[in-house]
Amino acid sequence: RKEVEQDPGPFNVPEGATVAFNCTYSNSASQSFFWYRQDCRKEPKLLMSVYSSGNEDGRFTAQLNRASQYISLLIRDSKLSDSATYLCVARSNDYKLSFGAGTTVTVRA
Amino acid sequence: EAGVTQFPSHSVIEKGQTVTLRCDPISGHDNLYWYRRVMGKEIKFLLHFVKESKQDESGMPNNRFLAERTGGTYSTLKVQPAELEDSGVYFCASSRAVGGTPLHFGNGTRLTVT
Numbered sequence: 001r002k003e004v005e006q007d008p009g010p011f012n013v014p015e016g017a018t019v020a021f022n023c024t025y026s027n028s029a030s031q032s033f034f035w036y037r038q039d040c041r042k043e044p045k046l047l048m049s050v051y052s053s054g055n056e057d058g059r060f061t062a063q064l065n066r067a068s069q070y071i072s073l074l075i076r077d078s079k080l081s082d083s084a085t086y087l088c089v090a091r092s093n094d095y096k097l098s099f100g101a102g103t104t105v106t107v108r109a
Numbered sequence: 110e111a112g113v114t115q116f117p118s119h120s121v122i123e124k125g126q127t128v129t130l131r132c133d134p135i136s137g138h139d140n141l142y143w144y145r146r147v148m149g150k151e152i153k154f155l156l157h158f159v160k161e162s163k164q165d166e167s168g169m170p171n172n173r174f175l176a177e178r179t180g181g182t183y184s185t186l187k188v189q190p191a192e193l194e195d196s197g198v199y200f201c202a203s204s205r206a207v208g209g210t211p212l213h214f215g216n217g218t219r220l221t222v223t
Contacts, residue, residue, distance in 0.1 A: 002151065034210070043113075043200060044152070046211035087152070094165065095208035097144075099152040 001026055006088050006100035013078050014108055021103045022072040023088030030090040030098070033064055035073050038085045038102065047073075047086070078107045111135065113215035115201050121221045127189040130218045132201030134183070140164075140204045141184050142212065143176060147197035155199075158184060159207065170195075191222045 006023040013019045025033075033050040048055065050062040050071055061074040071088055088100040114133045122128050134141045143155040155174070156166040160181035169176070173192070178184040188195055198217045204210070 004151070032208075032210075043214035043216050045214070049210060091208065095157070096154045096165065096168070097152075097212065098154070099144075101149075101151040 002100075003027055003098035004088050004090055004100035006103050008101060008103060010104040010106055012106045012108065015078055015080060017078050017107075018074065018076050019078055019105060019107075020072060020074040021086070021105075022070055023100045023103075025069050025071070025088075025090045025098070027090065027092060027098070028069060029093060031093050032091040033071050034089040034091070034097075035060075035062060035071075036087040036089055036099075038087055040085075044087055044099075075105070078105075080107050080109060083107045113201055113203050113213050115199075115215035115218050117218060118216060119219045119221075121223065122191055123223055124193055125190045127187065128191055128220060130186045130188075130199050130201075130220070132184045132186070132203075132215060134201070134203030135205075135213055138203035138205050138213070139181070140207055140209065141178060142202045142204075143184070143186055144200040144202065144214075145197050146200070146217075147194070150197075152200065155186075164207075188220075191220075193222050196220055196222045 035047040036044040037047045038044045054063045059076045063072045085102040116131045141158040146152045154168040157164045158178045200217045201215045202212045
């Protein structure tokens with residue numbers, strides 16, 4: 001079983017739309033969670049950390065449900081520049097990162 | 110500050126040959142990590158250095174892979190002899206503290222074994 005599972009998409013949305021997707025993690029001992037963004041043939045870059053209380057960073061909202069081992073990301077007012085692959089990441093207490101395979105989002109004009 | 114740099118960006122080698130990948134972390138970052146993404150799969154942890162010491166190498170696939178970080182600065186990852194299944198993108202990342210956020214990734218080395 002994969003440690004982090006994501007819907008691969010693709011999610012194809014028009015500019016200005018809201019898009020949401022999620023992931024699940026299998027290791028209940030995971031300590032911290034993140035969303036990374038990866039553009040085509042580029043390195044992953046941290047988008048935001050995910051906290052139990054839920055957190056926002058501009059148009060991005062992340063939620064964590066530890067009981068269900070479920071993490072979500074919502075993007076409001078989508079921009080063309082939001083087109084990318086979004087990687088769900090869990091960090092265990094030995095600081096190793098476990099990545100999901102990524103969710104592809106394409107925002108069209 | 111300069112980011113994590115990796116060399117080469119691409120490498121195409123034949124099965125059975127040797128390849129050495131290099132990573133220069135951000136200056137002052139004691140923690141250096143190697144990750145790998147094989148085609149169609151998720152990015153997976155290979156190993157973690159703290160300065161020159163291997164903190165965790167549980168993700169190394171087999172003994173054909175050898176990572177070093179002499180002097181605690183740059184790191185090399187050697188694959189000898191390379192096999193077809195070693196093809197993928199090898200990412201290096203660094204952080205100042207263990208588990209530090211964010212983890213800064215390099216652009217990766219795309220390795221193709223034919």
